[in-house]
Structure formats: structure tokens, C-alpha cells
Amino acid sequence: MEYEVIVGLETHAELATITKLFCGCSTKFGVEPNTQVCPVCLGMPGVLPVMNKKAFEYALKAAIALNCRIDEFTNFDRKSYYYPDLPKNYQISQNYYNLGVDGYMDISVNGTIRRIRIHNVHLEEEAGKLIHPEEISADYSLVDFNRAGVPLLEIVSYPDMRNVDEVESYMQTLRKILLYAEISDCKMQEGSLRFEASISLRKKGSDKLGNRVEIKNLNSMKSVLKAIEYEAKRQSEVLDRGGTVDRETRLWDEVSEKSARMRSKEEAQDYRYFPEPDLLPVLINEKWLSAIKASIPELPRERKQRFMEVFKLSDYDAGVITEEKVLADFFDECVKILDRPKAICNWIINDLLREVKDKKLDINNLPIKAKQLAVLVEIIEKGTISSTIAKEVFSEMIQTGKGPQTIIEEKKLVQISDEGLIEAVITKVISSNPDAIEDYKKGKKNALTFLVGQVMKETKGKANPKIVNEILAKKVGI
Amino acid sequence: MKIGKKDIEYIANLSRIELSEHEKEMFVHQLSDILSYIGKISELNTENVTPMAYTIKASNVFKEDIPEPSISLEDVQLNAPDIKGVFFKVPKVIE
Numbered sequence: 202m203e204y205e206v207i208v209g210l211e212t213h214a215e216l217a218t219i220t221k222l223f224c225g226c227s228t229k230f231g232v233e234p235n236t237q238v239c240p241v242c243l244g245m246p247g248v249l250p251v252m253n254k255k256a257f258e259y260a261l262k263a264a265i266a267l268n269c270r271i272d273e274f275t276n277f278d279r280k281s282y283y284y285p286d287l288p289k290n291y292q293i294s295q296n297y298y299n300l301g302v303d304g305y306m307d308i309s310v311n312g313t314i315r316r317i318r319i320h321n322v323h324l325e326e327e328a329g330k331l332i333h334p335e336e337i338s339a340d341y342s343l344v345d346f347n348r349a350g351v352p353l354l355e356i357v358s359y360p361d362m363r364n365v366d367e368v369e370s371y372m373q374t375l376r377k378i379l380l381y382a383e384i385s386d387c388k389m390q391e392g393s394l395r396f397e398a399s400i401s402l403r404k405k406g407s408d409k410l411g412n413r414v415e416i417k418n419l420n421s422m423k424s425v426l427k428a429i430e431y432e433a434k435r436q437s438e439v440l441d442r443g444g445t446v447d448r449e450t451r452l453w454d455e456v457s458e459k460s461a462r463m464r465s466k467e468e469a470q471d472y473r474y475f476p477e478p479d480l481l482p483v484l485i486n487e488k489w490l491s492a493i494k495a496s497i498p499e500l501p502r503e504r505k506q507r508f509m510e511v512f513k514l515s516d517y518d519a520g521v522i523t524e525e526k527v528l529a530d531f532f533d534e535c536v537k538i539l540d541r542p543k544a545i546c547n548w549i550i551n552d553l554l555r556e557v558k559d560k561k562l563d564i565n566n567l568p569i570k571a572k573q574l575a576v577l578v579e580i581i582e583k584g585t586i587s588s589t590i591a592k593e594v595f596s597e598m599i600q601t602g603k604g605p606q607t608i609i610e611e612k613k614l615v616q617i618s619d620e621g622l623i624e625a626v627i628t629k630v631i632s633s634n635p636d637a638i639e640d641y642k643k644g645k646k647n648a649l650t651f652l653v654g655q656v657m658k659e660t661k662g663k664a665n666p667k668i669v670n671e672i673l674a675k676k677v678g679i
Numbered sequence: 680m681k682i683g684k685k686d687i688e689y690i691a692n693l694s695r696i697e698l699s700e701h702e703k704e705m706f707v708h709q710l711s712d713i714l715s716y717i718g719k720i721s722e723l724n725t726e727n728v729t730p731m732a733y734t735i736k737a738s739n740v741f742k743e744d745i746p747e748p749s750i751s752l753e754d755v756q757l758n759a760p761d762i763k764g765v766f767f768k769v770p771k772v773i774e
């Protein structure tokens with residue numbers, strides 16, 4: 202039987218505020234457990250939460266960037282459940298009046314644009330972190346509440362995706378928007394961007410959806426895609442055997458690359474949502490909304506468009522440069538210093554990115570400064586060094602962090618353009634390679650290339666290749 | 680609204696409360712009484728009335744995104760039923 206895969210994604214992104222959603226505790230990552238907590242985020246009796254304005258505005262930004270309808274009234278609700286990582290036994294979230302609803306995001310899949318609808322965007326608080334001891338025999342778990350109360354944005358898509366390519370593009374596009382709009386740092390390895398997938402199958406040609414299975418514990422985009430493929434296969438096998446797919450939540454195991462039914466939450470949840478009495482509602486007027494709208498920086502798609510229109514980059518090049526915001530910022534900074542967009546773009550894509558990839562560097566921590574690359578390109582254009590030498594200078598820049606000029610001076614790499622000097626070298630090369638001249642006269646054109654190579658070798662690559670070619674051509678009588 | 684023993688057991692489970700058979704019987708009656716009393720409200724015509732969740736006419740109360748000191752680990756753990764090192768210790772969570 203042939204099935205169509207139906208996928209929806211729930212995305213959680215920790216917002217880039219420096220304090221928690223309802224208290225003044227820091228949100229800094231990686232500090233000693235339970236040192237960024239206070240009575241409010243620990244849920245002590247009698248404390249009162251106060252909403253972080255910046256967090257609310259970040260959520261508004263996201264709702265706007267995802268083309269949501271934003272109503273004038275929004276408020277917060279209590280979602281009650283018991284879990285040791287939730288100190289209050291309820292999570293402050295939104296249920297009845299989500300901050301943003303009925304949005305969409307356009308994604309590009311193999312060159313075509315697909316519109317994925319966004320069901321809602323809402324703001325809630327993060328839970329703490331559970332740590333399970335290594336020994337299986339241990340009868341306890343440990344809790345760190347440093348993350349508890351960190352502002353969390355939830356973005357719920359409609360089940361509009363039909364294959365893993367679309368899912369991948371959705372995740373990448375959303376990540377880029379959140380990064381460009383400076384809403385979240387989107388560090389998946391730190392858990393600040395997480396995805397949960399819901400998957401169901403539908404017989405080809407039918408409009409009846411099968412039961413939906415939710416997959417949690419997806420720690421990377423790769424896991425999301427693998428888990429969806431695994432789940433689609435599992436469900437199709439169940440259906441082919443004549444069985445029915447249970448509506449359940451499954452946990453993905455990254456090591457075995459399998460999912461298993463989640464035991465603790467087998468029963469249907471009853472969250473008993475009701476309006477959070479400790480928080481007042483928020484009214485959003487046009488003036489506020491326009492101010493937030495104006496504060497949204499250029500988003501990835503607009504930026505790519507600008508790079509193509511203003512700097513005449515190809516669709517491919519502009520795509521690669523805007524794939525990461527840091528790279529796009531770097532490019533913008535370079536061309537502000539030196540108006541040579543094409544050359545700068547080539548250096549970024551061919552050399553800088555290769556270095557980053559080969560050395561497994563963090564893209565957020567580029568090994569050279571924009572100014573340094575701009576100066577290097579300028580030096581090449583002036584003819585001070587050849588492009589071959591430039592590669593050497595570049596790799597030295599990456600290794601030492603020194604500027605191109607310093608390296609050129611230290612290593613005496615300035616290009617030789619003195620015709621007299623070059624001619625002397627050529628004369629020497631010709632006289633010590635009579636065979637090559639003979640070969641050339643017999644019609645072997647590549648003998649000339651060999652001679653050019655010899656000249657470059659003599660000059661340690663510093664001879665201006667254009668002048669070498671000119672003089673050599675004259676000498677052998679073309 | 681009729682409340683049965685099943686409802687009481689369901690609510691007790693949601694609240695993680697253990698009830699004796701006697702208590703369950705007692706709560707069936709008490710909760711039924713409470714609900715029928717509250718149920719008087721549904722006799723009113725509430726069509727076109729927006730549900731009211733807030734009794735005061737205030738909105739948009741915010742704090743700025745400025746860090747304030749947290750409390751010491753020692754104070755944090757004072758209220759914990761059980762700890763291990765810097766952590767809170769809880770019964771094993773099975774996922």
C-alpha cells in the first residue's frame with residue numbers, strides 16, 4: 202500500500218533575554234546547577250510573577266515574522282501537571298488567547314516555494330532539567346532549576362509537511378528567521394532550539410488521516426529527519442499488517458535510532474487550563490505593534506534578495522552567504538569597507554567556509570575579521586601579490602590571526618612586477634631548459650606552461666604571472 | 680451535574696491524593712452539593728457575555744530585562760525535601 206506522510210512540527214525556542222520570564226534571575230547557560238534560581242522560579246508559596254517586557258516583545262516579533270494574526274487581547278493560562286522538573290506543578294503558558302495565530306512561513310524545497318501554515322505562536326516558561334544517574338540501579342533522579350522560568354517561544358505548525366525535505370527546509374528556515382530577527386540564539390546543542398514532530402499516514406488518494414504519533418527527545422535536526430523516516434516506516438508496516446496505529450507519544454533514541462512508546466505519559470493528559478490569576482492580560486495596540494514591526498531587522502529572504510540585486514551575487518552565492526547570519530553580517534561588513542562584492546563573496550565561500558569546515562570551527566567565531574579580508578582582496582586587486590600567494594597569506598591569516606599586510610611584509614611576499622628582473626629569470630630558465638623550447642617549436646603548447654611554472658618556481662611564486670606570460674611569449678617568438 | 684465515585688477517583692489521581700473508600704463516598708456528596716450550588720449560575724442567560732477572568736481593570740504590567748541577584752544555593756536547598764550535591768533529589772523519573 203502506498204501512503205502519504207503527514208508531518209507537523211512543534212518548535213520550542215528559548216528567547217534571547219538575559220533574565221527569566223517572571224523574575225530577575227539570569228538565563229546564562231552552563232553555570233553551576235541551582236545557582237540561578239529564586240523564590241519566584243522555584244514556585245515558593247505567595248510569590249508573584251511579573252512579565253518580562255523584552256520576552257513578550259520577542260514573542261511579538263516572532264508572531265509578526267511568521268505572518269500571524271495578532272489580536273488586541275492576549276493573556277496567560279496555567280497548564281497543570283506533575284513532573285519533577287516543574288516546581289509549581291503548573292506551567293504558565295497560553296491556551297485560549299495565543300499571542301499569534303493563523304500565520305504561515307514560506308519554505309523553499311528544491312527550488313519551489315511551499316507555504317506551511319502556522320497554527321499559533323505563544324509564550325511560556327521553560328521547565329528545569331532532569332539528570333538521570335549513570336547507574337541503572339540508582340533509585341533517584343536529580344533536578345537543576347536554572348532553566349526553569351526561562352522564556353520559551355512555542356511555534357506550532359499545521360500538519361502541512363509531506364516529506365523529510367520539507368521538514369528539513371522548515372526547520373532551517375525557521376531557525377534562520379529566529380536568528381536574523383535576533384529572537385533566539387538557536388543553539389540546538391544547548392537546547393535553546395528544539396523540535397517535536399507529529400506524524401500520521403494517509404492512504405494515497407484518501408482524505409482520511411491516520412492516528413497521530415508524537416515524537417519527542419529529538420536533539421538535532423538530523424534526529425528529527427531520521428525519526429520521521431523511522432516512524433513512517435513503522436506506521437506503514439502496522440497498517441500493511443492490517444493493524445491500527447495507536448495514538449501515542451514516543452521517545453527517540455539517538456543511539457539505537459529507534460523510537461519507543463513513552464511510559465510515563467501513557468494516560469491522556471488533563472491539563473485543566475485556566476487563566477493565570479497572578480498575571481494581568483496584555484493589550485496590544487497598533488502603535489506598539491508598528492514599533493515592534495519596525496524593530497525587526499532584514500529577514501533571510503529579504504537579505505538574500507538584496508545581495509542579488511545590489512551586489513549582483515548569483516542565486517547560489519547569495520544563498521550560501523545568507524545561510525548563516527554571521528556570514529551575511531561578515532559579508533556586509535566587508536563590502537562596506539571595500540566595494541568588491543564578487544571577489545569578497547568568492548573568498549568567503551571558497552576559502553573561509555572551507556577553512557571553517559576543515560578545521561571544524563564554530564561559525565559564530567570566524568577566525569578572521571571583515572577588515573582583514575577586505576584588505577587582502579584590495580591588495581590582490583592592486584597587484585601587490587598574486588592570487589596564488591594570496592592563498593598562502595590567507596591560510597597564514599587564519600592560523601596566526603595576523604593581518605595580510607603584516608604577513609606579506611614579514612614573509613617578503615610582494616609580487617615581482619619588475620620586467621627587467623622577470624626577463625632575467627626567464628632568460629635563465631630558457632637556457633637551462635633547451636628541450637622545452639624544442640618541444641614548443643615542435644608544437645607542444647604545454648611546454649610553455651612548463652616554462653611559466655619554472656619561472657614561478659625560481660621566483661617562489663612571486664612573479665606577476667601576466668608579465669611572465671607576456672615576456673615569455675615574446676622570447677619564444679609568438 | 681452528577682458526580683460519581685469514578686469522578687472523585689479521577690480528580691484524586693490528578694491531584695496525587697490518596698483517598699479511603701469512606702472519603703470517596705463523602706466527597707461524592709460534598710462535591711455534588713457544591714456543584715449544584717454553583718450550578719445556579721448556569722440558570723442565568725450569559726449569551727454575549729465575555730467570560731471574565733480578571734477582577735481589576737489593569738493590563739500590561741511588565742518588568743524590564745535587568746538581572747537581579749538570585750538566592751544562595753544554601754538558601755535554595757533549605758526548602759528541599761532531599762538534595763544530592765548541588766541538585767534537588769527526587770524519586771527516579773522513568774520516561
Ligand SMILES: [Zn+2]
Nearest residue numbers: 224226239242
Ligand atoms: Zn528566579
